[in-house]
Each structure stands twice: as structure tokens, then as C-alpha cells.
Amino acid sequence: MASKHGFKKSPRDLLVVGQDFQLDRVESSAAPGFSGKKRDAEQLLADRARRLGVLQEQLFAESKFGAEKSVLLVLQAMDTAGKGGIVSHVVGSVDPQGVQLHAFKAPTDEEKSHDFLWRIQKEVPRHGMLGVFDRSHYEDVLIHRVHGWADEAELTRRYAAINDFEAGLNEAGTKIVKVMLQISPETQKERLSARLADPIKHWKYSPGDLTERAFWPQYMEAYQKAFEQTSTETAPWYVVPADKKWYARLAVQELLIDAFESMKLDWPKGDFDLATEKKRLAAS
Amino acid sequence: MASKHGFKKSPRDLLVVGQDFQLDRVESSAAPGFSGKKRDAEQLLADRARRLGVLQEQLFAESKFGAEKSVLLVLQAMDTAGKGGIVSHVVGSVDPQGVQLHAFKAPTDEEKSHDFLWRIQKEVPRHGMLGVFDRSHYEDVLIHRVHGWADEAELTRRYAAINDFEAGLNEAGTKIVKVMLQISPETQKERLSARLADPIKHWKYSPGDLTERAFWPQYMEAYQKAFEQTSTETAPWYVVPADKKWYARLAVQELLIDAFESMKLDWPKGDFDLATEKKRLAAS
Numbered sequence: 234m235a236s237k238h239g240f241k242k243s244p245r246d247l248l249v250v251g252q253d254f255q256l257d258r259v260e261s262s263a264a265p266g267f268s269g270k271k272r273d274a275e276q277l278l279a280d281r282a283r284r285l286g287v288l289q290e291q292l293f294a295e296s297k298f299g300a301e302k303s304v305l306l307v308l309q310a311m312d313t314a315g316k317g318g319i320v321s322h323v324v325g326s327v328d329p330q331g332v333q334l335h336a337f338k339a340p341t342d343e344e345k346s347h348d349f350l351w352r353i354q355k356e357v358p359r360h361g362m363l364g365v366f367d368r369s370h371y372e373d374v375l376i377h378r379v380h381g382w383a384d385e386a387e388l389t390r391r392y393a394a395i396n397d398f399e400a401g402l403n404e405a406g407t408k409i410v411k412v413m414l415q416i417s418p419e420t421q422k423e424r425l426s427a428r429l430a431d432p433i434k435h436w437k438y439s440p441g442d443l444t445e446r447a448f449w450p451q452y453m454e455a456y457q458k459a460f461e462q463t464s465t466e467t468a469p470w471y472v473v474p475a476d477k478k479w480y481a482r483l484a485v486q487e488l489l490i491d492a493f494e495s496m497k498l499d500w501p502k503g504d505f506d507l508a509t510e511k512k513r514l515a516a517s
Numbered sequence: 518m519a520s521k522h523g524f525k526k527s528p529r530d531l532l533v534v535g536q537d538f539q540l541d542r543v544e545s546s547a548a549p550g551f552s553g554k555k556r557d558a559e560q561l562l563a564d565r566a567r568r569l570g571v572l573q574e575q576l577f578a579e580s581k582f583g584a585e586k587s588v589l590l591v592l593q594a595m596d597t598a599g600k601g602g603i604v605s606h607v608v609g610s611v612d613p614q615g616v617q618l619h620a621f622k623a624p625t626d627e628e629k630s631h632d633f634l635w636r637i638q639k640e641v642p643r644h645g646m647l648g649v650f651d652r653s654h655y656e657d658v659l660i661h662r663v664h665g666w667a668d669e670a671e672l673t674r675r676y677a678a679i680n681d682f683e684a685g686l687n688e689a690g691t692k693i694v695k696v697m698l699q700i701s702p703e704t705q706k707e708r709l710s711a712r713l714a715d716p717i718k719h720w721k722y723s724p725g726d727l728t729e730r731a732f733w734p735q736y737m738e739a740y741q742k743a744f745e746q747t748s749t750e751t752a753p754w755y756v757v758p759a760d761k762k763w764y765a766r767l768a769v770q771e772l773l774i775d776a777f778e779s780m781k782l783d784w785p786k787g788d789f790d791l792a793t794e795k796k797r798l799a800a801s
Contacts, residue, residue, distance in 0.1 A: 294720040294721075297720055298720065320612070320613055320614055321614065324613055325609075325612060325613050328601075328604070328609060329608055329616055329618050329649075330601065330604055330605065330618065330620065330651075332613055334613050334614065365613075367614070422798065422801065426795075426798060429791065429794055429795055432784065432786075435784070435785075435786060435787030435791075436578040436581055436784060436785045436786075437578075438787055438789065438794070440794060443798060446801055447801065500716065500719070500720060501719075502716070502719060502720075503719030503720060505722065505723075505724050507719075510713055510722070510724060510727070511710075513724070513727050514706065514709055514710060514713065514727060517706065517727055517730055517731065
């Protein structure tokens, strides 16, 4: 392994959705750029968690002195692809005081009475925070496209609205990292089967999972379209092979570290006179 | 060590604020009920984190099937007592998807235009969640008493309002755990001094910390009054000696585990026909 992050080449370069990207050419069982084994990856994940933790604390610290910066991780994937694992194992290593997580469910009646971005805007991370969207505004161009809940003209409007929204966020200081975890339909079948086989996991299973599974090709098409329309320079998509959970976690961790590092963070100086405060404290 | 939790007697019994409790008799450097060393405590903290994680997941799972239960940890303390460490090291071991953390700062103008409980009620945990209040409605009977921002009649009203509010929460399924971390003024001095000595920690220091430090006796009196008025059977206070950070973390973790266990949680059964779903999956 060539570098401190254990990858031969940065996941940012390897996994980014650029021009001519084809989702159906992604090998979901691969581990691009990483030649180690599962055990190496787990060790590295634990080591790099400290780096991510320090960066997050710097972001938080800077915000206390007026910096208007944040990071937003957007997670999208088919069921069982491992969004939850990313949240618990990657985001979970960061101090909860610096994390703002929101899981978007089916919209409420109130949310439906607004434009689709209304409920999203309310949940963007505060300055200093790592925001995490478990599902997001992309549902409105994914499941909506798959089931025909929005027509082509409306979808076109939404792609543009998303790009404007994300460009605005970026301008205002939010670094956006959009991740799609890619598994194969066979992997999903195995994971659903494992849920059914273990009574402790039954609560995670819903018959609706199979209903959506039947639309797999349509979902892949909807993702492909979304990538073509919304993978921009300021808010690019990354497609992360996720049949190997340990690879997906390591890659997303590295994408986050990379995003934080691009912000040139540092420990802020205090806004007090050190000698004075030392004297005051001694006298107290 | 006599039991699975490593304490000779449950922290619930040792640390609870009962009748005749005197804050000034608490030995903040003690480790009640625990005879191990720091290293033992750290190992135990890591081990017991798994138990806490399972319990939290059960609470979350039950909520998916209609259970209306949650846990609320209320943290109060003087500056540097270690609230942040409890959040990062105890709460931080729990899956972020099951945690709802809110840090209460000085109220906004909008919040001040309502009764003091208005902003609190908005942040109570959803069903299935471990809610954490970093500071809370108790500020309104602590700093407000210390600085005379509320008179005796108003404070009396607030104690009663708090008891009604917490009794209602409890009735509605929220298990409340109220923790005050107790350090000595000398420990605070050392910790503030350490912050001033390390430029990386300067951002955590504010000259205002010393201003409040000067009111130490008044704060202790305000805590004593709050305990007398609001340590109830359904929402008792626990005073946790916190000069030893490792002890405070272990004790709070155990208080949480105890609270979860009192709720008799279990893995919910799925609401589907297993044979049918296995067939559907096989055919998919």
C-alpha cells in the first residue's frame, strides 16, 4: 500500500461519476484501489477514524469562531446495500456532537404540500457539522421515476432544481459528498435471505422490500439518469462497490476525509489574552 | 467484582438523589461501588457498550412495530465536568441512527418569547430513540437562580412545571435519567489550566468560564434546591462523581443500561408470513 490512506489511488478519482459513466459497468464485488484483505481494511478503518474525528472537531471548532462551513454526506442505495452500516461504522466513529443525521422517509402530508426540496432544506447541516442524509431529495427522481409518479417534464425540472440547490449550498460553504452504494441483485437476495433466516433480524424485513426489488432494472436506469443530470463539479456522485461491506465503509470514510481535507481546516486561535486569563484563573 | 456490570452495587442505588441528600457530602473524586482501576473501567466500558447497543437497537426495533417508548438522558454539570466526554464516549458507542442529541444554548429571542419548557418539548426523543439533553430545562432553575433572573415565586412555579412535564413524559413512555456530573472546584481549575496550556484546546476556552466559576457556591446551592424539588420517583436525579472521568463514563453507561433493562425490551416478531416470504424471495 502506497499511501497513508491505504489506497493506491484516491477513491475520489476512482469512484467519481464523470462523463461517459455507465452504472452497468460497475463491478459491485470489486475493491478499486485497495489491495488489502478484509482484516487490513478493518484495521485501517479504525486507524483512519481518528483522522476523521480530528478533522470533524476542527470543522466544529472553526464554526465557534464564525466559519460558515459544513460537510454533507448524501447516501442512496437499494435496500440492504449497507447505508445503515455506513452510518454506524463510519459516521458512528465521529463525536455525536458534530453529526447531524436525518433519515428521510416517505413524505408526510405537510411535506407533500410543499415542493420536494422544502423538507430537505430544513435539514441541511449547521455550520461546523457533518450532515448525513440517509436517503434524500434524490428519492424524488428515483422512486418517482421508477413508478411514474412524476412525468418527464417534472423530472427535468427536479434535476435542475437539485443542481441549483446544491450549487447554492456549496457557495454557502457546504462541501457535498454524494454516495451511491452499489450491490448486485444476487447480493441483495443473499442479504434478504439472511434476514429471513434469523428471527432477531425479522424486524428489519418488510414484504415491500421484494416489491421494490422487482423493479431493479428500472431503478438502475433511474440512477443512471440521475448521475447524468446531477453529477456536477461542485457536487459529484461517487458510486461505491458495496458487495464487500468492508470496502464500502473504507471508501466512504476516505471520501469524507478527502472532503474535509479540501477545506483546509485548522485549530482556531482563542479570542482572549492568554496572560490575562492565566492570571485570572490562578486568582480564582 | 461481583456482577456482570463490574459494580459491587448498582450505580442506580448508590448515586440516586433520595431524601436527605446533601450535595456537599458527595466526594467528587470517589468511585462508588467500583473497586477496579482506570484500565479495568476502560475495558468494561468497551464491553458494556455492546450491551447498551443491543438494548438501544431493541428499543428502536420495537418502535417500528408500534411501541411508544424512548429513553431521555439529561446531563447537567459545571463547565469542564465532562458532559462532552459522556456524549462522545458513552452515547457515541450507540448507533447514531438511534440517538437524538440536543445541546441547549442560551435561548433565542423566539424561545424567550415562550414559556421555558416550549423549546424543551420540541426536542423530546421520538419513539425508539435515546434522547440526550446536553444542558436542559434545568438551566432555568440553575443559572436563573444563581443570577437572580427569576424570583422565588417563579422558581417555585418552574419546579412544579418541570415535575408535571417529566411525569407526563414518563406516562407517555419515556424513561428519564437525570445526571449531574460532580467535580471539585480544584478539578475545574486544573482542567481550565490544561486548556490554556494547549493551543489546540484554546477554542474550548472562554473568559466567561471564569465568570461563572466565581459563583461556584451559589451553583451548588441551586443544584441542591433543584434536587430537593425535582428528584422524583419517576424521574430521579443521579449525582455522579466526575473527578475521575473514567468512573463517570462507566457509571452513566450503567445507569443507561439499567434504564433500558427496566423497559423489558425484546426483538419484535415480523408481521409477515415467513413461508410466504421465503417463497417470494426464492422466486425473485
